[in-house]
Amino acid sequence: MKTRPRVFAIAAALAASAAVRAQYTPFHHDPKFLLEGHWQSCVDNTGRFDEKIYDQPQLDIEVHLGPGDEFAVFRGIKDDHRDHRSPENLLQPYRVRAGRQRWELADFVFEVAHAGGSRHDCRSFWITLEPKRQPTGRPWH
Numbered sequence: 001m002k003t004r005p006r007v008f009a010i011a012a013a014l015a016a017s018a019a020v021r022a023q024y025t026p027f028h029h030d031p032k033f034l035l036e037g038h039w040q041s042c043v044d045n046t047g048r049f050d051e052k053i054y055d056q057p058q059l060d061i062e063v064h065l066g067p068g069d070e071f072a073v074f075r076g077i078k079d080d081h082r083d084h085r086s087p088e089n090l091l092q093p094y095r096v097r098a099g100r101q102r103w104e105l106a107d108f109v110f111e112v113a114h115a116g117g118s119r120h121d122c123r124s125f126w127i128t129l130e131p132k133r134q135p136t137g138r139p140w141h
Contacts, residue, residue, distance in 0.1 A: 024052055024065060034058060034108075035129035038115060041066035042122040049123065053081075059107050059131060061090075068123050069095050071112055073103075096125065107132055 026037040034056055041049045049067035055077045056063055064072035064084065072084040073091050084094045091103050091110065100113040109130045117124035 024054075033128050033130050035063065035127060037127060039065045039125045039127050040115075040117070040122050041068050042119065056129070061108075063110070063129060065125075065127065066123070069097055071096060071101075071110075073105075073110060 024037055024039050026035070028036065030036060035054060039052070041051065044050050051064060051066035051070075054063040054065070057077065060076060062072075062074045062077050062082075064070070064074075064082075070084045071091055072082065072089040072094055074082050074088055075090070082088060090105055093101070096112045096114065098114065100111065102109065102111045109128075109132065111128045111130075113126045115124040115126050
């Protein structure tokens with residue numbers, strides 16, 4: 001019976017390590033936003049920060065969260081990964097190193113603010129993506 005607590009401890013440790021990986025936690029308290037929530041990019045097992053990509057067909061854009069403090073928005077939705085340093089990235093500057101960054105573009109407003117956190121191997125942000133006008137008859141969520 002001594003192995004049982006050890007098995008639970010190992011399972012708990014594995015679950016905790018999986019939970020600290022990159023994650024996006026959506027909030028839907030304001031229907032005007034396409035994306036609204038908390039993004040956390042953590043160092044993965046290769047030593048690099050994680051990234052998440054959201055397709056937004058309503059605006060025909062791709063939204064890249066991470067890696068780390070990088071953000072990108074590209075016109076069109078493609079399967080290939082795109083370099084955030086590319087001139088095709090609509091977000092310039094594309095890094096949010098301190099405080100808050102707001103990009104107001106023709107079709108939408110994208111805002112990113114540091115959210116703090118206690119882990120040195122993670123970057124934490126609050127994000128919102130707001131279209132400037134909603135097409136008639138098409139819900140966002």
